[in-house]
Amino acid sequence: MTDASTPFRPRLARAVTLAVGALAVVLTILLLLALPELAALDKAGFALLAVLIAGFCWRQADVRAVPDDEGLTVRNLVLQRRLVWADIVSVRFGHGRPWVQLDLADGTTLAVMGIQRSDGAFANREARRLATLVAQHTATSRDD
Known part of the structure; x- marks a missing residue:
């Protein structure tokens, strides 16, 4: 039984978006480690993209x-x-x-x-x- 003040939160979407966000970060780290010859600006771009994806996923999971x-x-x-x-x-x-x-x-x-x-x-x-x-x-x- 839930308390009347228990927040309403999605289950499936929350789990999926948290997993996708974590996966984006992990894969980006692996990509950067696998391609050490990338220029610093390229590495920064990949890192920024991973942070943006993870941030969006976190926000979606936090509805x-x-x-x-x-x-x-x-x-x-x-x-x-x-x-x-x-x-x-x-x-x-x-x-x-x-x-x-x-x-x-x-x-x-x-x-x-x-x-x-x-x-x-x-x-x-x-x-x-x-x-x-x-x-x-x-x-x-x-x-x-």
Whole structure:
């Protein structure tokens, strides 16, 4: 059983991107060791490329949504956004969607890359958990 404040994080995408990032660094090191005749500028270029790939992979692996009593902090690949619970109208995870989508009170939507379709049944459970949290934090005493 998960705690209500447990962050939403992908499993498969996280593992794959961390592995790809590590592989890029290891292969670059092996390449640089295998080709000592490369010019210093070429070596620097290969190293920079490996760092950029690893950085991108780290950022992809670090996507998440963190709930607390006041709201939800969504960290996607590029942006991070803080929402109060009242900002969230609904949680959608329809068939064919790669990740959960939030419908917001201002009429916009926000993807939550922390819950990804590639995680199968786990993702469905996490989407239900998020929808439950939204319902619990936005419930009113009136039935309107």
